[in-house]
Amino acid sequence: MASTAKFWREQAARYNLEGTHCVNCGTFFYPPRIICPKCRRHGAIETYKFKGTGEVVTYTTVHQAPRNLNRQIPYTLAIIELDEGPRLLSEVICEPEEISIGMRVRNVFRKIGEEDEKGIIYYGTKFVPA
Numbered sequence: 001m002a003s004t005a006k007f008w009r010e011q012a013a014r015y016n017l018e019g020t021h022c023v024n025c026g027t028f029f030y031p032p033r034i035i036c037p038k039c040r041r042h043g044a045i046e047t048y049k050f051k052g053t054g055e056v057v058t059y060t061t062v063h064q065a066p067r068n069l070n071r072q073i074p075y076t077l078a079i080i081e082l083d084e085g086p087r088l089l090s091e092v093i094c095e096p097e098e099i100s101i102g103m104r105v106r107n108v109f110r111k112i113g114e115e116d117e118k119g120i121i122y123y124g125t126k127f128v129p130a
Contacts (some may be wrong), residue, residue, distance in 0.1 A: 008129035016049055017030075017048060017049065017050045017107055017125050018032065018047060018048065018049050018050070019030040019031060019032050019048050019086060020033050020034075020045045020046065020047060020048055021045070021046050021047075021048035021084075021123065022036035022038070022043045022044065022045055022091075023043075023044040023045075024036065024037055024039045024042055024043045025038050025043065027085070028048060028050075028082070028084040028085050028086050029086060030050065030082065030086035030088055031088075033045065034045070041089055044128075048084075050082050050084055050086075050107075050108035051082075051083055051084070052082075052106055052125075053082070053083050053103055053104065053105070053106045053107075053130060054080045054081050054082040054083050054104075054127075055081055055102055055103060055107060056078045056079070056080060056092065056099060056100065056101055056102065056103045056105060057078070057079040057080065057081050057087060057101065058078065058079050058101060059076055059077065059079070059092065059099050059101070059104075060076070060077055060078075061074050061075070061076050061096040061099075062075050062076070062077060067086070071113075073129050074096055075091055076091065076092045076094065076096055076099050077090070077091055077092075078090065078091075078092045078099065078105075078127070080105060080127055080129055082093075082106050090107075090125060090126055090127050091126045091127070092093060092105060092126070092127045092128070092129075093108070093110070093126055093127070093128050094128065094129055098129065099129075103129060104129070104130035105127040105128060105129060106123045106127065106128060106129055106130040107126070107130050108125070108126055108127065108128050109123060109124070109125065109126075110123065110124070110126045111123055112124045112126075120130050
């Protein structure tokens with residue numbers, strides 16, 4: 001189990017909302033890429049830590065979670081467009097009636113799940129209203 005925990009601690013992008021940025025064309029990527037699809041071999045990719053702010057593009061409210069997830073329902077999943085441009089799917093922590101398309105959000109570090117009562121707890125990025 002110690003090697004598994006170390007593996008997750010070393011996942012910088014998982015805990016810091018890190019992606020990449022092509023210095024050549026200025027495009028940002030999340031999740032990280034090792035090559036720019038626009039510039040190809042002429043691109044210069046660097047690690048980039050996102051500000052963590054953006055807006056809701058679209059969303060859905062989940063009223064019935066899978067049986068293996070021990071979580072409170074309902075919960076809201078949304079496509080978030082970060083201020084730098086990339087889009088990602090994430091949970092937005094708010095009441096279902098509070099969310100709207102175009103709503104500003106910011107990232108927070110929260111528990112995502114766990115394997116079982118004695119297992120590994122997974123943490124990552126979720127969003128809250130800004």
